[in-house]
Amino acid sequence: MSEPRLRIAVQKSGRLADRSLELISGAGLRVMKGANELLYRIENQPIDLLRVRDDDIPTFVADGVAELGIVGYNVLAEHFPDADLEAMIVQRLGFGSCTLKVAVPNEADYTGPQWLEGKRIATSYPNVLGAWLKTHGITAEIVEMRGAVEVAPRMKIAHAICDLVSTGATLEANGMKATDLVLKSEAVLIKAPHAPAPELAHTYDMLLRRFDGVTASTG
Ligand code: PRT
Numbered sequence: 001m002s003e004p005r006l007r008i009a010v011q012k013s014g015r016l017a018d019r020s021l022e023l024i025s026g027a028g029l030r031v032m033k034g035a036n037e038l039l040y041r042i043e044n045q046p047i048d049l050l051r052v053r054d055d056d057i058p059t060f061v062a063d064g065v066a067e068l069g070i071v072g073y074n075v076l077a078e079h080f081p082d083a084d085l086e087a088m089i090v091q092r093l094g095f096g097s098c099t100l101k102v103a104v105p106n107e108a109d110y111t112g113p114q115w116l117e118g119k120r121i122a123t124s125y126p127n128v129l130g131a132w133l134k135t136h137g138i139t140a141e142i143v144e145m146r147g148a149v150e151v152a153p154r155m156k157i158a159h160a161i162c163d164l165v166s167t168g169a170t171l172e173a174n175g176m177k178a179t180d181l182v183l184k185s186e187a188v189l190i191k192a193p194h195a196p197a198p199e200l201a202h203t204y205d206m207l208l209r210r211f212d213g214v215t216a217s218t219g
């Protein structure tokens with residue numbers, strides 16, 4: 001029978017993929033990029049990397065398919081709007097920083113959240129936006145879009161958008177300006193609700209200590 005192995009769910013490709021691998025190598029894990037695209041083995045520890053879409057990471061970790069995962073706080077918050085996120089988060093990782101913001105066309109006379117009352121807002125984050133609108137007592141129509149949210153006002157699909165912003169170049173290129181901050185985000189290390197198998201407890205504890213050390217020294 002094969003020995004049990006820990007699993008860390010990481011983004012397969014995208015904005016968090018390289019930095020996630022750097023963190024893992026920084027913790028002394030030697031990644032074997034094998035023929036299996038879904039699973040990379042760690043040569044020197046009983047650990048595998050489960051390489052998936054970032055949207056699948058919260059569910060895989062919550063279900064215990066992977067003991068740990070690296071994902072954007074924004075994705076986690078959207079996935080589990082009612083969960084105690086702090087209980088899932090082991091640590092903040094200091095990369096992948098961005099903000100989820102409301103943005104409106106440059107010519108709009110945005111005066112504050114009240115401006116959004118009765119308007120249509122396009123976003124890929126309906127749960128996070130819905131909660132934010134609720135705290136401001138605003139009723140607005142949320143139009144869910146999977147991508148290209150920034151074109152929604154120009155296409156007359158929505159009056160405003162709520163999207164991730166890092167440099168602001170995308171908004172600028174689309175004739176929009178950022179207004180209110182809805183959520184601040186960065187990559188976070190998350191853990192499954194149950195403790196790992198007893199024979200993996202030592203590896204698990206070692207790994208958390210090392211991740212903590214790497215983040216402290218780079219962060
Ligand atoms: O394929 P998969 O589903 O795994 O990836 P994805 O396409 O859903 O996500 P990806 O790789 O684009 O982003 C992964 C994570 O990176 C996000 O969930 C965030 O936590 C983080 N991140 C950091 C960002 C950005 N910065 C960011 N700027 N994610 C997206 N953007 C996009 C934003 O949506 C907008 O379109 O970049 C554009 C704005 O950037 P600026 O610099 O023009 O403001």
Ligand code: ZN
Pocket residue numbers: 053054055
């Ligand atoms: Zn995604």
